[in-house]
Amino acid sequence: MSQIESPRHLVTRFAPSPTGRLHIGHGWSALQAHDLARESGGRFLLRIEDTDITRCREDYTQGIYEDLHWLGLSWDGLMIQSARLPAYDAALEALKAQGLAYPCFCTRGDIAREVAASLHAPHGADGPLYPGTCRRLGGDERAQRIAAGQTHSWRLDMGAALARTSPLVWHDATAGAVPVDPDALGDLILKGKDRPASYHLAVVVDDAAQGVTDVVRGLDVFASTHAHRTLQALLGLPSPFYRHHRLVVDAQAKRLAKRAAGLSLAELRAAGWSGPDLADDLRAGRFPVGIALGED
Numbered sequence: 001m002s003q004i005e006s007p008r009h010l011v012t013r014f015a016p017s018p019t020g021r022l023h024i025g026h027g028w029s030a031l032q033a034h035d036l037a038r039e040s041g042g043r044f045l046l047r048i049e050d051t052d053i054t055r056c057r058e059d060y061t062q063g064i065y066e067d068l069h070w071l072g073l074s075w076d077g078l079m080i081q082s083a084r085l086p087a088y089d090a091a092l093e094a095l096k097a098q099g100l101a102y103p104c105f106c107t108r109g110d111i112a113r114e115v116a117a118s119l120h121a122p123h124g125a126d127g128p129l130y131p132g133t134c135r136r137l138g139g140d141e142r143a144q145r146i147a148a149g150q151t152h153s154w155r156l157d158m159g160a161a162l163a164r165t166s167p168l169v170w171h172d173a174t175a176g177a178v179p180v181d182p183d184a185l186g187d188l189i190l191k192g193k194d195r196p197a198s199y200h201l202a203v204v205v206d207d208a209a210q211g212v213t214d215v216v217r218g219l220d221v222f223a224s225t226h227a228h229r230t231l232q233a234l235l236g237l238p239s240p241f242y243r244h245h246r247l248v249v250d251a252q253a254k255r256l257a258k259r260a261a262g263l264s265l266a267e268l269r270a271a272g273w274s275g276p277d278l279a280d281d282l283r284a285g286r287f288p289v290g291i292a293l294g295e296d
């Protein structure tokens with residue numbers, strides 16, 4: 001099957017991180033993923049993306065279940081990322097075995113200083129790209145520092161990775177065929193100092209493990225797909241079809257933050273809203289006062 005044609009029975013997922021309560025934007029995203037799957041006779045899956053152990057909380061995970069049920073949504077499968085660390089380690093090992101992952105000992109301060117000292121620090125989608133300091137370390141120094149117990153993350157050597165693959169493209173419902181841009185994220189983190197797997201690594205491994213055919217998610221992570229497509233190629237995983245959607249924004253046209261006061265689904269419920277009615281409104285494109293869909 002070609003990557004462009006979606007199969008008839010679509011498998012979609014909603015993949016929130018339990019770092020706060022869900023807001024209307026999350027509800028809208030979940031509804032789209034849910035309805036797309038159900039209308040095709042396919043499956044809608046839920047994935048709790050809780051590898052950021054310093055920020056994720058179990059009560060927020062419980063809140064996700066509550067909020068989705070309140071909207072009237074059910075799911076056909078549940079995956080919890082914190083229970084899947086061996087799968088991410090295996091993927092990291094596969095990248096190391098290809099010589100495409102390297103340990104990075106830099107602190108945030110080290111990186112900021114190096115970027116500030118550089119006249120032409122390249123910028124990607126999320127700000128300045130990692131300047132590659134630790135990519136240039138020799139094998140002996142790496143081994144010595146690791147043996148000495150120096151804390152480190154693991155990064156992808158994006159240049160080497162793309163030199164290894166044929167030109168890569170991913171497919172988006174709105175943007176069409178998108179060639180991979182190596183500078184979108186640069187040498188992204190695969191495993192953090194206190195994060196057992198990065199969002200990028202875990203999402204790629206799990207979309208494949210769950211058989212996701214269509215990734216429905218916000219435009220805020222559009223640029224991440226360059227990294228995801230690259231990792232799929234390196235790990236021999238299929239590439240789903242992407243459906244990045246516009247974000248829900250507030251009256252100042254700013255995207256909703258997890259802490260957006262008064263706009264969490266829990267607060268709306270407490271204020272007496274009906275979940276199924278809100279779901280129907282969102283499906284019809286009717287957003288509560290002060291809320292709208294943002295730009296493409």
Ligand code: GLU
Pocket residue numbers: 014015016017049203216217218221
């Ligand atoms: N956990 C990510 C988020 O909450 C999911 C993004 C995605 O759907 O890939 O932004």
